[in-house]
Amino acid sequence: MADGRTGSQTILVVGGGISGLTSAVEAAEAGYDVVLVEKSPYLGGRVAQLHQYFPKLCPPSCGLEINYRRVKQNPRIRFFTMAEVTHLSGSEGNYHATIQIEPRYVNENCTACGKCAEAVGAEISNPFNFGMDKIKAAYVPHPMAFPMRYVLDPSIVATADGKAAQDACAYNAIELDMAPKKLDMNFGAVIWAAGWNPYDAVKLESYGFGQYKNVITNVMMERLAVADGPTMGKIVRPSDGKAPSMVSFFQWAGVHDLS
Numbered sequence: 001m002a003d004g005r006t007g008s009q010t011i012l013v014v015g016g017g018i019s020g021l022t023s024a025v026e027a028a029e030a031g032y033d034v035v036l037v038e039k040s041p042y043l044g045g046r047v048a049q050l051h052q053y054f055p056k057l058c059p060p061s062c063g064l065e066i067n068y069r070r071v072k073q074n075p076r077i078r079f080f081t082m083a084e085v086t087h088l089s090g091s092e093g094n095y096h097a098t099i100q101i102e103p104r105y106v107n108e109n110c111t112a113c114g115k116c117a118e119a120v121g122a123e124i125s126n127p128f129n130f131g132m133d134k135i136k137a138a139y140v141p142h143p144m145a146f147p148m149r150y151v152l153d154p155s156i157v158a159t160a161d162g163k164a165a166q167d168a169c170a171y172n173a174i175e176l177d178m179a180p181k182k183l184d185m186n187f188g189a190v191i192w193a194a195g196w197n198p199y200d201a202v203k204l205e206s207y208g209f210g211q212y213k214n215v216i217t218n219v220m221m222e223r224l225a226v227a228d229g230p231t232m233g234k235i236v237r238p239s240d241g242k243a244p245s246m247v248s249f250f251q252w253a254g255v256h257d258l259s
């Protein structure tokens, strides 16, 4: 689909974490049209998963919320979640991008009432909590997610659970036949803000991550500490839910792996 609104003055921002969000709002407030592309179902990136955020030591949701509001209020910003740039060509002032948007199976009518989740039996491992708990296969990615809209896991779309979610929705928000979309757009500049991924601790065999349930990573520790995390903010042993009597921290684990 060609889009007449984009042109050489439009900026493409790839990644909706704090870097992409702030780039998008600053560029838009300086007068540029911005298209923000985020591959997960929500904006905020890794910061949204953290506990208390340095330097203010408040939950990251307070800083993120201000940026969500600036995104919402600025007509110069368009954003796509569950979207990735699959092709990028051109040069300064004249880029061409293909953006692939995966189906959420839930449209803008969603009020996040949660009736679809109540109707669904299937559960999936919760990616937001690094698999430390399970969630229904119709879910909001986390309690402060923006956009605050449900997602249907593709595994239930063609099942009785998908139909049950659709029947339970009073707002016609569930679209089981939602298809992937492709957008072709032109941009004057591109900001790549794709961020970081936690180190794959399974590679550190000697520390026993993956072998012993009570060996966790720093980002899992963040999720344990958060009040709406898998343990409601209690630091407990994943093996039995009991408080640990002693904790060891391995700092810089994986730092010698430059692959």
Ligand SMILES: Cc1cc2nc3c(=O)[nH]c(=O)nc-3n(C[C@H](O)[C@H](O)[C@H](O)COP(=O)(O)OP(=O)(O)OC[C@H]3O[C@@H](n4cnc5c(N)ncnc54)[C@H](O)[C@@H]3O)c2cc1C
Pocket: 014, 015, 016, 017, 018, 019, 020, 037, 038, 039, 040, 043, 044, 045, 046, 047, 050, 052, 053, 054, 055, 083, 084, 085, 193, 194, 195, 196, 197, 218, 219, 222
């Ligand atoms: C344990 C821990 C504690 C921390 N505590 C603090 C703290 O207290 N204070 C502080 O300032 N910093 C802290 N940090 C650092 C902070 O997390 C990073 O500075 C921040 O996440 C960087 O934001 P970002 O937008 O660059 O990247 P990210 O947060 O990684 O966001 C990148 C976004 O891009 C998306 N993306 C990736 N690839 C693509 C693609 N191809 N197409 C579309 N989208 C894509 C991702 O889904 C993600 O949403 C901490 C980090 C850790 C690990």
